[in-house]
Amino acid sequence: MIDISPEQARTLAAIVTHGSFDAAAAHLSVTPSAISQRIRALEAAVGRPVLTRARPAGLTESGQAVVRFARQLELLSADLAEELQPEESRGRTSLTLVINGDSLHTWALAGLSAVAGAVQLEILREDQDYSLELLRSGAAAAAITATAAPAAGCTSRRLGVMRYLPVCTPAFAATWFDGGAAAESLATAPVIVFDRKDDLQDRYLRRLSRKPLEPPRHYVPAAHEFGEAIRLGMGWGMMPEIEIAQDFEQERLVPLATKSFVDVPLHWQQWRHGSTALDSVAAAIQEAARALR
Known part of the structure; x- marks a missing residue:
């Protein structure tokens, strides 16, 4: 031992x-x-x-x-102190979470707001494909990740699926995709990419062409500004379906093709030996995740 x-x-x-x-x-x-x-x-x-x-x-x-x-x-020590001496005021438990930018921008904050009065949160923004390293290292107590298999010392729960649609403005479509958004036109049309870890746009392009496509790229590493860059006609990009319903209704954005999307499964991973505070945050995140597919 x-x-x-x-x-x-x-x-x-x-x-x-x-x-x-x-x-x-x-x-x-x-x-x-x-x-x-x-x-x-x-x-x-x-x-x-x-x-x-x-x-x-x-x-x-x-x-x-x-x-x-x-x-x-x-x-666990904070939980024990609360159980043994509930009459003493100790302040809020501090927790560090890793959440990808799109979840933070669209649905996760609604869940976290429900427990904000009881815990003190530090949120680290990281792509869902890279967040587990912060969990493994002990830098964070929980993470939203695309990986289902639990990391060492952690549990994993499925949250749902984040669906992304390839979209652009009507004017951009008329300029670059007059004959349709085929591989030939997508090879030259400017694309908006979140950062160099963001593989969503390339994942979509790989479905359309056997050879790699290398269109001109604008890197915009903030969820709100990423969407604004697309709405301003700087390029096309993959945006969360739950974010753009109003854009479709008002015809600010149009899809590049019908029934075209990329699904990203999301999972909540947290330390196996957590605490009351961590479990309450997990429950709040799961409730908010009902907005996903």
């Missing part, structure tokens, strides 16, 4: 949070020598390194597991 003390786990978490042994020592009000001793004892207990010796210090896979343990211990 591996015997890791809470003090050792908290020390490792402090090193990662503050970036160095010296900064962790100052935060914990101990000497740098004490920090080094704790990490040596931790690595002896684990049987392998927990840190990569770099600046800033990084975590090995084992170190990630220990930091998750430290963060979970903080949440």
Whole structure:
């Protein structure tokens, strides 16, 4: 059995949070020598390194597991204190979540607003295909992700499907797709892309052509501004179906083709050993996710 003390786990978490042994020592009000001793004892207990010796210090896979343990211990300690001394005021529990920009822009905030009075949230914005790394490292307690298989130490629940439609303005369609949005025209028509991690537009293009298409690209890394760039006629792009119903009604946007879409499944992954606060946030997110397919 591996015997890791809470003090050792908290020390490792402090090193990662503050970036160095010296900064962790100052935060914990101990000497740098004490920090080094704790990490040596931790690595002896684990049987392998927990840190990569770099600046800033990084975590090995084992170190990630220990930091998750430290963060979970903080949440469970808060639950225990509330149960043992409910009359004392302790302030709100702090939670860090990873949410992709489109979910944050369209439906997730409605759910989080329901629990905002009871918890203190830090939201990290990351693409749903990349969010799990922040969960594995212990930087976040939960994430909305496109991955169904639970990360180590986590549980996974399906939220629904985010459907994206390829759209542009009527004027843009008349200029670039007069003969239809075929592979030939899409190879030259400007496209709006969220950032260099965003694969949605290329995923759609791969369905239409066996060879890679490389149209001119505008990168607009903010959900609201991404949509505005399309509405202003800068290019075409994939937008969430739940966002653009009014645009279709008022004919501000038109689809590139009928029955054309890309579906992205979304899942809620959180630490397996969570807390009352984390479970309440999960319930709120699941309720809000009813807006999805």
